Amino acid sequence: MTSKQTQTIISTNNPYIVLNNQGRILHRLELKANQHILGRDPQQADLRVPDDWQVISRCQACLRKVGDDYQIYDGDSNQPSRNGLFIKHTRITPTEGYALKNGMELQIGQNPENMVILTYFNPSNPQTFAPPTQRFISLKNKSVMLGRDSNANLQLDAHTVSRRHATIDSDGRGRYILQDHSTNGVFVNGQRVNSSAVLSTGARILIGPYTLILQGDELTIADLGEHIRLDAYNLVREVKDKNNKKRRLLNDISLPIQPGQFIALVGGSGAGKSTLMRTLLGIDPTTEGLVYLNGEHLRANFNIYRTQIGYVPQDDIIHKELKVGEVLAYAAKLRLPPDINIEEVVERTLQQIEMSHRRDVLVSQLSGGQRKRVSIGVELLADPKLFFLDEPTSGLDPGLDKKMMELLRKLANQGRTVILVTHATSNITLCDRIVFLGQGGRLCYFGPPQEAMNFFGITQGDFADIYNKLENEQNVVTEAEKFTKSDYYQRYITNHLSIRSQQLPTTAPPQQIPRSFLQQLILLTQRGFQLIQRDPINLGLSLLTAPIGISLITLAIKDKNPLILGTEPDPTLAPLALRVLFVFTCASIWVGLSSSLQEIVKEAAIYLRERLVNLGLFAYLGAKGAILGGLALIQTILIAIVILIGFKSPSTDLISWSLGLGITTFLTLFTCMSLGLMVSAIVKNASQANSALPLLLLPQIIFSGVLFKMEGIGSKISWLMLSRWSVGAYGTLVNVNAMVPQPTKLPDGSTIPLPFEATPVYEHSWGNLGLNWGILLLHLAVYFTVTWVVQKRKDIF
Numbered sequence: 001m002t003s004k005q006t007q008t009i010i011s012t013n014n015p016y017i018v019l020n021n022q023g024r025i026l027h028r029l030e031l032k033a034n035q036h037i038l039g040r041d042p043q044q045a046d047l048r049v050p051d052d053w054q055v056i057s058r059c060q061a062c063l064r065k066v067g068d069d070y071q072i073y074d075g076d077s078n079q080p081s082r083n084g085l086f087i088k089h090t091r092i093t094p095t096e097g098y099a100l101k102n103g104m105e106l107q108i109g110q111n112p113e114n115m116v117i118l119t120y121f122n123p124s125n126p127q128t129f130a131p132p133t134q135r136f137i138s139l140k141n142k143s144v145m146l147g148r149d150s151n152a153n154l155q156l157d158a159h160t161v162s163r164r165h166a167t168i169d170s171d172g173r174g175r176y177i178l179q180d181h182s183t184n185g186v187f188v189n190g191q192r193v194n195s196s197a198v199l200s201t202g203a204r205i206l207i208g209p210y211t212l213i214l215q216g217d218e219l220t221i222a223d224l225g226e227h228i229r230l231d232a233y234n235l236v237r238e239v240k241d242k243n244n245k246k247r248r249l250l251n252d253i254s255l256p257i258q259p260g261q262f263i264a265l266v267g268g269s270g271a272g273k274s275t276l277m278r279t280l281l282g283i284d285p286t287t288e289g290l291v292y293l294n295g296e297h298l299r300a301n302f303n304i305y306r307t308q309i310g311y312v313p314q315d316d317i318i319h320k321e322l323k324v325g326e327v328l329a330y331a332a333k334l335r336l337p338p339d340i341n342i343e344e345v346v347e348r349t350l351q352q353i354e355m356s357h358r359r360d361v362l363v364s365q366l367s368g369g370q371r372k373r374v375s376i377g378v379e380l381l382a383d384p385k386l387f388f389l390d391e392p393t394s395g396l397d398p399g400l401d402k403k404m405m406e407l408l409r410k411l412a413n414q415g416r417t418v419i420l421v422t423h424a425t426s427n428i429t430l431c432d433r434i435v436f437l438g439q440g441g442r443l444c445y446f447g448p449p450q451e452a453m454n455f456f457g458i459t460q461g462d463f464a465d466i467y468n469k470l471e472n473e474q475n476v477v478t479e480a481e482k483f484t485k486s487d488y489y490q491r492y493i494t495n496h497l498s499i500r501s502q503q504l505p506t507t508a509p510p511q512q513i514p515r516s517f518l519q520q521l522i523l524l525t526q527r528g529f530q531l532i533q534r535d536p537i538n539l540g541l542s543l544l545t546a547p548i549g550i551s552l553i554t555l556a557i558k559d560k561n562p563l564i565l566g567t568e569p570d571p572t573l574a575p576l577a578l579r580v581l582f583v584f585t586c587a588s589i590w591v592g593l594s595s596s597l598q599e600i601v602k603e604a605a606i607y608l609r610e611r612l613v614n615l616g617l618f619a620y621l622g623a624k625g626a627i628l629g630g631l632a633l634i635q636t637i638l639i640a641i642v643i644l645i646g647f648k649s650p651s652t653d654l655i656s657w658s659l660g661l662g663i664t665t666f667l668t669l670f671t672c673m674s675l676g677l678m679v680s681a682i683v684k685n686a687s688q689a690n691s692a693l694p695l696l697l698l699p700q701i702i703f704s705g706v707l708f709k710m711e712g713i714g715s716k717i718s719w720l721m722l723s724r725w726s727v728g729a730y731g732t733l734v735n736v737n738a739m740v741p742q743p744t745k746l747p748d749g750s751t752i753p754l755p756f757e758a759t760p761v762y763e764h765s766w767g768n769l770g771l772n773w774g775i776l777l778l779h780l781a782v783y784f785t786v787t788w789v790v791q792k793r794k795d796i797f
């Protein structure tokens, strides 16, 4: 501050404002009169700004004296300004205004690259000083480290920020280079930085919730990301029904949702509440209209915000077999940077959801309400400022419903914007606003819950009477029209919407953020094995079924040695050997399929949620492969032990019997598991997966080539069956062809038909063994690829 300015400040105690337009500062606009107008208009504005400050309207704000301080109103206190006046992303209205306190910072406009910061000072009333939110750091002649670390040059303290998130250095030619070292990434001007990026002046850098702007040599924190507002403009969502007819699910809905508000989406069943929530969340597309998050097109910038949005869908997003603490720890490891103190974050989250005392309890042993709390806890780990919940209170008793609503109120009071879909309205007055939807996605009311009854003209009765009133479609249309024309619409919607004209998205559509493959692979594999261990009975059954089944063969065939060639030619030996080998194959196929058919479908909701945050598909499928591969290996060992003990080993000149047996069994099991995994990805629910088992098994039995001779189309189909290649490999190893005796000639020159004749399928050669194993591997690769494609198609972005 210059000595001249100091002198001026000392000479008067009048309040004043300072305007900062991207580094251009209007130092002191003194407030002396009872009313001032700030703007570019030479006629109306006494607090004038330069004409090229286009972000400021001709009549941007009105300041009126109230006691020692001023109250500020948007626009001319009647009509709102074009770019709006905000305090922490809450729009100040032309009619209600906002009481200014010494040190308070307001924003004109919402775009950090093109906004003006207005700071209010009142030297005579300094006790209410609000600390400034703006922080600067000079980049000149030094290397600057940004991150959560207390030694960082610019400390950015948020869970989604890594300790050493990024560094900025000069390249010696007057340019600044940003290097990304983080887990969650850095975005420069809407694009994710791929290891490093050159920063031009005015560059907008997003790190976790923080927005930083580079101005010359100075880096400024323009937004701490603590407050999130949503503006929905004229949302229309249409889908085609079965008859290809258009159906409107959302009908021209506009809503302003302010930071820290607790909003309930209510309305009859099928009115479109979940659709509206998914649209506001950015995961459902719109036919018309857009959703903005802090002034930015949400869907186009979803990558930037995906870690800052919490979403608890209707289905639980937690594994029931894990303990509460474990669920949170795994989720934290998946979602947060590896250098974060997981213990601390989990502990804090448990306290937030009031579940510290249930930390070591299995999720399966929790009540419905407690389970929902854990789902909420999973989302709270990353400390999101925008929180969506789809029917978190469904199925809860009235006491638990109240507790849940109080918890959500508390989260909103902490500055989070909370939006929930609910059918339970007994605690609705805890919300700041309700959105009442009628059939066809029509907005029938938006405003405080206390005023809803009044709006619908219900003088006697309760909230349920609004539902009854909106039962009939004609009433819905009438009420929706009445609301649009009402004073409520102006007061609660028009006055608070933040952008007047719709802006088209400027960035490319979001893509999945690549994450550390290895880290996720290890974590998911660890979690998968832990889940398996938690159900020892199921694990035991799955491991022992095949060995027990195979050992039963020894009882059925008494003292015969079906796998080795006897001294006497025996025409029944080869068919017997094949039947035994076929049972080996069937046991593996059965066990392989039954242990994998539920693998993906059972955790579909969890997968979708984790994928939306940051789950890598390769890591996910890699972990499934590792877990199923591990199971297949243990099963192979057990099956091989039983076979080696129960059946005399054949001598084979290709490869030792035990090794060949092990490889064939493992390949059969693992390939079947990958087939099961593929089906698990395709089916819609767990019971469909169960029903698919016989359908998968029967063709394997019929087309294996053991029960029936494969000819014509049958032989082509058999190529698609794992059983054919598995029995083929076993038969090749055992050399079934060699067990076929020379046919007995009859005096007339004909031969007695044999029950089984040698076939190239079991030709005892390396080439044939390699072909059988190779085709099993090919099946494996095809099933994994199809699973990948199916899972990829489930991606929202």
Ligand SMILES: Nc1ncnc2c1ncn2[C@@H]1O[C@H](COP(=O)(O)OP(=O)(O)OP(=O)(O)O)[C@@H](O)[C@H]1O
Pocket: 239, 240, 241, 249, 267, 268, 269, 270, 271, 272, 273, 274, 275, 276
């Ligand atoms: N993708 C879609 N394609 C076709 N119809 C859909 C689609 N999504 C939702 N619907 C239909 O739109 C209507 C609104 O669905 P939505 O789930 O949003 O309603 P809701 O108000 O949340 O209902 P509930 O309270 O019963 O959960 C329903 O009739 C639903 O069948």
